[in-house]
Amino acid sequence: MPDITDELPRLAPIMQNLLKENVLVGPTLTNVAVMEITQEYQNLINQEAQKLVHTYWTTELFSHPFIQPYFQKVVATNAMIDAITSTAAFYAHLRLGQEGLDESMIFVASKLLETSMQRYTPKNIFWLAFIVNAYDDYQAIQYYQPMLATDFVSGSFHRPWSIYRLEEEFKLILDYGAAEWVTHTSDMSIRLTQRGEKHLYKFRQFLEATGFLEKRAQLNRFAGFGQMQDYDDVMNTLTNTQELRSLVLTNAKLKPGMHVLELGCGTGALTLEGGLVNQVGSHGLVTAIDPSVGMLNRSLQKLKSYPESSVKFVQATAEELPFENNTFDAAIGCLFLHFTNIQVTLKEIHRVCKPGAWFTTVYGLQFPQTEPFMTEWLTPIYENNETLRNSTTDQLPSEDTVREIIDTLDETYDQVQIYPVEMIGNTFHIDKTIEFWFRAAHIFEPFMRNLPWKAQQDLIENLTNRGYQIQNKYGKEGMIQHHPGQFLQARVIKV
Structure with missing residues (x-):
């Protein structure tokens, strides 16, 4: 009998198109409060x-050899519940900056899914939705096996956001x-x-290759940063944050009257308090972008204290800059590049900047395993990472990554300078550190994506407790x- 995995190559470009169109056919934005939906909206x-x-959903779908007859409606x-919820959450939280869903976003999401069915056929949309849910299901069974049937059906171990039970699945x-069934146990x-x-192996390959898993991580990161009300306080625990901003600004070769692009502006710390607006002066302009509406709203609040500043805040990602070619005289950013697809970001910066424009930034590298307290604290991740045979623990670049990308780009940069800097962080505030690592920045996401939801929460709780033990020790x-x-x-x- 033919296997559904045989269809994955054909489905891949459809999934990629849906992601570009922000139609989310699987559970996404599951780690933020926006998913706490009222009964009325459920x-x-x-x-x-x-x-x-x-x-x-037609009888043809039931009779298709890849879709078994018992695939109940x-x-x-x-x-479709998961697809509507995730797509509505995306537009509500990451496009409009709303704290929760409303009726209009639910209707928008439903209409977008219907349009996608008409464009790509209903069968393909249903299949893609099934594949994403099957991936989450199979991953949980593999991790916990033997997995109690009651735990699976409740969804509490791997899909607690679901507003339905999983009997049919x-x-x-x-x-x-x-x-x-496991027959040698009493349970x-x-x-x-x-x-x-x-199937789990093939589904994981498919979701990684099409970019679905990365898109899911990226959106959760955007939402997590947006919901951090104490973001400035957390960043101030990086004791040399001001020094890093000053390093970028001092070396950025800015002049009054320039139109400067700032990427990853966050709450406007470099834009406003850091003095970027002062560098371009009243005849210049700073266009500051960030993917998080929550961050931008806080920047706009700060802007009220800078009435003479020439600043325009824009919601956008570094990978998809909504600007014409050759728009900017310079580009700048602080501690943003490591959260992006670096290759795509450098291409976009090159496109929107004028010839001769300088791009200046600082960014983080992969977590070192050299400091005893940090190695001891993160032991559960490092040990389990070997068990899961995952080569990457965190999503940060290595020391050679950016240089290698620049060397292989068709888009040309010259006079490239790359040299080491140090970010000095006080991790003594355990809860803030854990929140930043796991709820906002999702630094260890390449490792965490291999764990079902409950295992992720258990690990975060374990690391929080270990953090306090480390605090007492060091x-x-x-x-x-x-x-x-x-x-x-x-x-x-x-050229």
Whole structure:
């Protein structure tokens, strides 16, 4: 019998297009408060999902060899519930800066999904939604196996955001041969079959290659930063933050009257308090971008104290700059590059800058395992990372990454300077440090994505407790982290 994994190459470009169009066919933005949806809106989401299934789920889907007859409509409805919820959350939180969902965003999400079904066929949209949910399901079974049937069905271990139970998915996984009962235990438990292991491997490859897992991590990072009300306080625990901003600003070769692009402006610390607006003067302009509406709202509040400043705040990502070619005289940013797709970001900066423009920034590198207190604190990650055979623990670049990318770009930079800098951080404030690492920056996301939801929460709790033990052992002075970073400056060259 044909296997659904045979369809993955054909489905890949469709998934990539959906991600570009911000139609999210699987659970996303699950780590932020925006997902705490009222019962009224849960009912509305369910109604919209049922409408989509009623209109587009046909008997042809049941009879298709890749879709088993027992694929109940309730499974399709559940998949559409997740897709509507995630897409609505994206537009509400990351486009409008709302704290929660409202009726209009739910209708917008439902309409976008319907449009996608008409463009790419309903079958393909349903399949992609099934694949994402199956990936989360199989990952949980593999991690906990043998996994109690009651734990799976409740969703509390791997999909606690779901507003439905997983009975039908449980039946499907067993009937499809992806999991089997464990007979040698007294509890009702399941484990993956060889087929299930193969599917999990293929689904993970597919979701990584199409960019879905990275998109999910990126959106959770944007939302996490936006919800950090104490972001400035947390950043101030980096005791040399001001020094790093000054390093960037002093070397940026800015002149009065320039139009300067600032990337990753956050709450405007470099833009306003750091003095960037003063460098360009009243005849210049700073266009400051950040992907988080929450951050930009705080920047706009600060701007009220700088009435004479020439600043324009824009919601955008560094990978998709909404500006014409050759717009800016210079580009600048502090501690943002390591949170982006560096290759795409450097291409975009090159595109929007004028010939001869300078790009100047500092950014963080991968976590070192050289400081005893930090190695001891993060032991659960480093040890489990070897167990999971994942080569990357954190999502930060290595010391050679940026140089290698610049050397291989078609877009030309010259007079490239890269040299080491140090970010000195006081990690003594355990809760703030953990919040920044795991709830906002998602620094260890390449490792964390290999864990189901509950395992992630358990690990964060473990690391919090270990942090307080480390605090008692090393004291405040012993918990100063010397984190490696790099200064980068390069000039845009265009033929």
